[in-house]
Amino acid sequence: MANDSKPFTHDPAKPVAEPAVLVDGDVRELARIALQRLTQPNGLRVNRSCGLTDRLDDLCEAFLSDSNEDRHIVIHQMRLDGISANEIIDHVIPAVAAVLGQRWADDTLSFVEVTIGSARLQEAVRALIAHELSRDASNIHRDTLSAGPDRVHTPKVLLLVPRPEHHTLGAFVAADQFRRFGYDVDIAVDQHPKQVAATLRDRRYCMIGISIAGRRTLASTRELVDIIRATVTRVTPIVLGGSLLETDQDLKKATGVDYVARTVRDALELCGLNIVELDPPRELMADHV
Structure with missing residues (x-):
């Protein structure tokens, strides 16, 4: 994602695969x-x-x-x-x-x-x-991208798309919505859990979001959550989103996350985080994509 998110290893030219089947x-x-x-x-x-x-x-x-x-x-x-x-x-x-x-x-x-x-x-x-x-040069997120002490104090969210999930569009849409709520965003796509752990040791986040669309990602998501908990030294809420939330499965129990949320606003509210109404998304998050 240009400017407002930093994919660590994802090739933006890599095609998105395996679309979620919708009713x-x-x-x-x-x-x-x-x-x-x-x-x-x-x-x-x-x-x-x-x-x-x-x-x-x-x-x-x-x-x-x-x-x-x-x-x-x-x-x-x-x-x-x-x-x-x-x-x-x-x-x-x-x-x-x-x-x-x-x-x-x-x-x-x-x-x-x-x-x-x-x-x-x-x-x-x-x-x-x-x-x-x-x-819009006055956009508050542009200000956070410049060097200086303000950058350090900008709240940061990490969005993860775990292996073998290739359905990444929703994570990029969500990243823009977090930005409009006043948050800086990093995106990690298809990373090995050890790479995610290294990132968490180097950076501090106020929330970690995981986006999944298919059941075959549940096992790797659980592994990722376990590694996050073993790595992060301060309490950091983990939130699950994505089109798989449309199923009746108890995803919170299956993955070990703290919360499941259909929208960016819901995720922030569940975590008790501030919502700055810069240019908030209306009604629907891309949890179906």
């Missing part, structure tokens, strides 16, 4: 919220020359297209229609990811297609964040 209700709800933003962003009505469902379909096709220009056009048009970058990150991109995942589950998209599309969605998130940070 139809999840996709409909994500699409409803996204289309609501497309219809009335900030209270304004946009050009409705095509149906809302068609517009979401167009977004999906743009991220499946080999042409970068197609993606630039649809994002640029949304911005012209008054849809903010944050609304695109919080609502539209998660909805597109959900639809791509559902198409894969329905066998209308190949695994390769949905993997490439997901990687492009993640790149769009990074590009939108980079643009917003460069546009």
Whole structure:
């Protein structure tokens, strides 16, 4: 993620794999919220020359297209229609990811297609964040990136995507939301637990978040939690998020985390951490992506 997060070992060009399989209700709800933003962003009505469902379909096709220009056009048009970058990150991109995942589950998209599309969605998130940070020099997070004593006092969150989880888009969306709540963010993707332990010895975090989408990640998550507890010398809450929270499984017991949370705001509140309303995300976190 540009500027506001520092992936330690993850190659940003690495495709996102294994999309979470969603039930139809999840996709409909994500699409409803996204289309609501497309219809009335900030209270304004946009050009409705095509149906809302068609517009979401167009977004999906743009991220499946080999042409970068197609993606630039649809994002640029949304911005012209008054849809903010944050609304695109919080609502539209998660909805597109959900639809791509559902198409894969329905066998209308190949695994390769949905993997490439997901990687492009993640790149769009990074590009939108980079643009917003460069546009607004007064952004408080930009201030924390400069050298000086203030940097030391900025609260920091570590977001982990454990092995063998490759579904990383949600973690990058969450990182931007933490930033907008006043937190600095590090992201560690696909790291060996020993590497995570080394990071925890070198840096101090007010919260550690773990994002998972599939059951096959539960064992490695439990191992990671055990190593975190053995390494961290001060009490640091560990929070689990991700699309796997939609299941009835007792994930807190299975993984040993302190809390499970569907949204960034919920995670901060459960940990008793301050919420600075810089530019807070609205309603929905990308816990489905």
